[in-house]
Amino acid sequence: MAGSAYDTVETDVLVIGAGGAGMRAAIAAAGSGARVLVLCKSLLGKAHTVMAEGGMAAALANVAHLDSWEAHFADTMKGGKLLNSWRMALIHAREAPERVLELERWGAVFDRTSSGLIHQRPFGAHTYPRLAHIGDRTGLELIRSLQDRLVHTGGVEVLMETTVASLLTREDRAVGALAYRRADGGLLVCSARAVLLATGGAGRIYRITSNSWECTGDGPALAYEIGAELQDCEMVQFHPTGMVWPPGVRGILVTEGVRGEGGVLRNKDGERFMERYDHERMELSSRDIVARAINAEVTAGRGTPHGGAYLDITHRSADYIRGKLPSMYEQFLKLAHVDITREPMEVAPTIHYFMGGVRVDAETGATSVPGLFAAGEVASGLHGANRLGGNSLSDLLVFGKRAGEAAAAFSSDHPEPAAADRVQVDLAIDLLQDPLTRPHGESPYRLQGELQDTCTRYAPIIRDEQGLREGLEKVLDLRERAERCGTGGPTGRAFNPGWHTAHDLRSMLVNAEALFRCALARKESRGAHARSDYPRQDPRLGQVNMVVRRSEGGMAVRAVESEPVPYDLTEIISQSFQKYTPEELS
Amino acid sequence: MGVTTVEVSVFRGDRTGGEMVTYPVPVREGMVVLDAVLWIQANMAPDLAVRWNCKAAKCGSCSAEIDGFPRLMCKSPVDEYGAALSVRPMRTFPVIRDLVTDVSWNYEVNRRIPPFTPSEADALDPEPWRMRQEDVDRVIEFRKCIECFLCQDVCHVLRDHDREDAFAGPRSMIRFAGLEMHPKDTLDRRPLLRGQAGVGMCNVTKCCTEVCPEHIHITDNAIIPLKERVADLYFDPLRWAARKLRGR
Numbered sequence A: 001m002a003g004s005a006y007d008t009v010e011t012d013v014l015v016i017g018a019g020g021a022g023m024r025a026a027i028a029a030a031g032s033g034a035r036v037l038v039l040c041k042s043l044l045g046k047a048h049t050v051m052a053e054g055g056m057a058a059a060l061a062n063v064a065h066l067d068s069w070e071a072h073f074a075d076t077m078k079g080g081k082l083l084n085s086w087r088m089a090l091i092h093a094r095e096a097p098e099r100v101l102e103l104e105r106w107g108a109v110f111d112r113t114s115s116g117l118i119h120q121r122p123f124g125a126h127t128y129p130r131l132a133h134i135g136d137r138t139g140l141e142l143i144r145s146l147q148d149r150l151v152h153t154g155g156v157e158v159l160m161e162t163t164v165a166s167l168l169t170r171e172d173r174a175v176g177a178l179a180y181r182r183a184d185g186g187l188l189v190c191s192a193r194a195v196l197l198a199t200g201g202a203g204r205i206y207r208i209t210s211n212s213w214e215c216t217g218d219g220p221a222l223a224y225e226i227g228a229e230l231q232d233c234e235m236v237q238f239h240p241t242g243m244v245w246p247p248g249v250r251g252i253l254v255t256e257g258v259r260g261e262g263g264v265l266r267n268k269d270g271e272r273f274m275e276r277y278d279h280e281r282m283e284l285s286s287r288d289i290v291a292r293a294i295n296a297e298v299t300a301g302r303g304t305p306h307g308g309a310y311l312d313i314t315h316r317s318a319d320y321i322r323g324k325l326p327s328m329y330e331q332f333l334k335l336a337h338v339d340i341t342r343e344p345m346e347v348a349p350t351i352h353y354f355m356g357g358v359r360v361d362a363e364t365g366a367t368s369v370p371g372l373f374a375a376g377e378v379a380s381g382l383h384g385a386n387r388l389g390g391n392s393l394s395d396l397l398v399f400g401k402r403a404g405e406a407a408a409a410f411s412s413d414h415p416e417p418a419a420a421d422r423v424q425v426d427l428a429i430d431l432l433q434d435p436l437t438r439p440h441g442e443s444p445y446r447l448q449g450e451l452q453d454t455c456t457r458y459a460p461i462i463r464d465e466q467g468l469r470e471g472l473e474k475v476l477d478l479r480e481r482a483e484r485c486g487t488g489g490p491t492g493r494a495f496n497p498g499w500h501t502a503h504d505l506r507s508m509l510v511n512a513e514a515l516f517r518c519a520l521a522r523k524e525s526r527g528a529h530a531r532s533d534y535p536r537q538d539p540r541l542g543q544v545n546m547v548v549r550r551s552e553g554g555m556a557v558r559a560v561e562s563e564p565v566p567y568d569l570t571e572i573i574s575q576s577f578q579k580y581t582p583e584e585l586s
Numbered sequence B: 001m002g003v004t005t006v007e008v009s010v011f012r013g014d015r016t017g018g019e020m021v022t023y024p025v026p027v028r029e030g031m032v033v034l035d036a037v038l039w040i041q042a043n044m045a046p047d048l049a050v051r052w053n054c055k056a057a058k059c060g061s062c063s064a065e066i067d068g069f070p071r072l073m074c075k076s077p078v079d080e081y082g083a084a085l086s087v088r089p090m091r092t093f094p095v096i097r098d099l100v101t102d103v104s105w106n107y108e109v110n111r112r113i114p115p116f117t118p119s120e121a122d123a124l125d126p127e128p129w130r131m132r133q134e135d136v137d138r139v140i141e142f143r144k145c146i147e148c149f150l151c152q153d154v155c156h157v158l159r160d161h162d163r164e165d166a167f168a169g170p171r172s173m174i175r176f177a178g179l180e181m182h183p184k185d186t187l188d189r190r191p192l193l194r195g196q197a198g199v200g201m202c203n204v205t206k207c208c209t210e211v212c213p214e215h216i217h218i219t220d221n222a223i224i225p226l227k228e229r230v231a232d233l234y235f236d237p238l239r240w241a242a243r244k245l246r247g248r
Helices: A020-031 A069-079 A086-105 A138-151 A218-225 A287-299 A318-324 A326-336 A391-413 A422-437 A444-458 A465-483 A497-521 A567-574 B033-043 B104-112 B120-124 B133-143 B150-154 B170-180 B190-194 B207-211 B218-235 B237-246
Strands: A007-016 A036-039 A156-159 A162-170 A173-181 A187-197 A236-243 A264-266 A309-312 A345-354 A357-359 A372-374 A544-551 A554-561 B005-014 B017-026 B063-066 B069-072 B084-088 B095-097
Touching: A007 A020, A007 A173, A007 A218, A007 A391, A020 A036, A020 A138, A020 A156, A020 A187, A020 A391, A036 A162, A036 A187, A069 A086, A069 A567, A086 A138, A086 A391, A138 A156, A138 A391, A138 B104, A138 B133, A162 A187, A162 A218, A162 A422, A162 A497, A173 A422, A187 A218, A187 A391, A187 A422, A218 A357, A218 A372, A218 A497, A218 A544, A236 A287, A236 A326, A264 A287, A287 A309, A287 A345, A318 A326, A326 A345, A372 A391, A422 A497, A444 A465, A444 A497, A444 B033, A465 A497, A497 A544, A497 A554, B005 B033, B017 B033, B033 B084, B063 B150, B069 B150, B069 B207, B104 B170, B133 B170, B133 B218, B150 B170, B150 B207, B170 B218, B190 B218, B207 B218, B218 B237
Parallel strands: A007 A036, A007 A187, A036 A156, A187 A372, B005 B084
Antiparallel strands: A162 A173, A173 A187, A236 A345, A264 A309, A309 A345, A544 A554, B005 B017, B005 B095, B063 B069, B063 B084
């Protein structure tokens, strides 16, 4: 099929993905004078960021006056079990307040304190109330504010429902991408001076997930294919509270805001079990600990009828709950026939976030491939072994801006036209169109389902060597079958989800393989990665990243020492932060 | 319960035409219409085109007409429909394929609405802004909009009279209201509202309010106050006289 027709487009900075990070990066790149092209898989404003509920973490100190970037930095590092890139954690803690205030100046609306400042709610493992929020739909507010800013920013073009199939290179530098339009299946070759990945996570490789359909890990896969390094792919966050019943809604997110607003967890005996797992922080412990606690209660036979825990906020007034948690109220009433102002919710862990991803430079989001940048969930480093709630929305803004500016700078430093050669383009087109030539090939939906079952079963909350090995074998077997899979039937090009799924599968398999390989390599328990055969933290692995790279013999993982945390910052991390000022205590 | 299978009829076709095709779908407890459609896709019709994202009523992607009524598929339990139901694409927008429609017009209209514009003093103020919760509460309702475009779909000015040229539709009115009533916004969008956006075209049948999955009181809280603002500016006799005198 070589020689297929395609449209061409040329730009300075190509942004792939239009969630919070992609849009913030596009605005920043355009602000630096670059022409920007944004490609997104869905309609604008529908990206997974829209589902973020609780808020964005920033040490504004509007509610707790003692809050500071130091405290936010320390919480982030401790929450990440010190696996974090300290440089990213430092930048994030220092710049998040500015980014939140900037968003407000672009029209975002937040709940207010009595003195009229942005209100902040408490969240798991944050020492102080720190999350700027609007009810329980902060992600929507963020995405809509950025969307409106973006469409009124000059020099930015957005192509919606356009999926990137491959990145293109020239002399080991990223110079563009091959994409297809979902609507008509038409092909598009984009030439760019810099490429920025903002594709989010890979939650769909699991069966039970809070993630939307498009979270298929495209970014790590695209980057890996052209030789970029990934890291820490074993670090997959189970959000402690997803819906469990009825089966049709299993996995849908129940915001941590419920616990932030005072919700308590109980087992079937009515015991407030977090007492036994984290006496001090209770329900507002870090997500890895709460998820494992619920898992342990269920395993010990103390789970609810549908295999979860009860989450109870009924001690708050009905008006308060409907005001602060409106979409949770609606979600349970409509989908589970549960009135959360009167009855407890049933919740269980659900796959939520990938701390691992593309390995980047802390300051710029530059990857190990020149001209390729990454920001947001697709990038790895800020969150270490466990992400704190609220840190992802601020991550998107802080590092979206930085990566956008860096990509624009790279573009202006490389003004010569960059284009991939025709042979490379044709190979990428053949790979993309392959499933269309196999109407009788295996169904991509079936393969996707088997992959989801494999990850769910063999890379669960508590892992072990044998399970991980079996999982990896199954993934490798699936990869082989996927190379021969079809569209499941009809081979039309116009909006054919069978074809789209066959393509997504390629990305998902790279992410799954990296997950199993990294999980096998990390022989300890740390943060989100818990192993029954290595139940303890190994201090020697505290500053080691599992780095994934494509090699001659396939996917290779090696342990790479990270840069040690400087002495002064180590002191900040071990410092104990006073919760209240003397005036607040009296 | 009793029902173990539901007959789901889905529109299959494109802008040149199509037909309703019926698929028997096994029912699972708590199943929503989107689950049924995705089951058909995975098991019976792999090329069935459907747009969806979050499956949690937060993104507004899976709008369709279920038994003739515009709804989000992810928020419509199958057990509300008995033994059979039908799913069609939104009628107001051109069909791309099956349940997927071309909603790009909504994005074009949105782009024509001037963005949030604070006063120069506020824009330059180095101190963090202060706003009262009561003032913020007024716009929160409009900011809840998930852009599902069900209100645009059901608005008869657009649906039956195809007056996209004269009326920007309920979704746009929500956008206008969210900007006009934002405590820090200072731009006057009334000339645009009266002119190109055509707020006067709405004759308050409230169909849009009825289908809004976010329960936004589109007509009462957005369109009618916007109509009043426009009327105040253009039809208040004192202001009319003042305008004449000032020569504007």
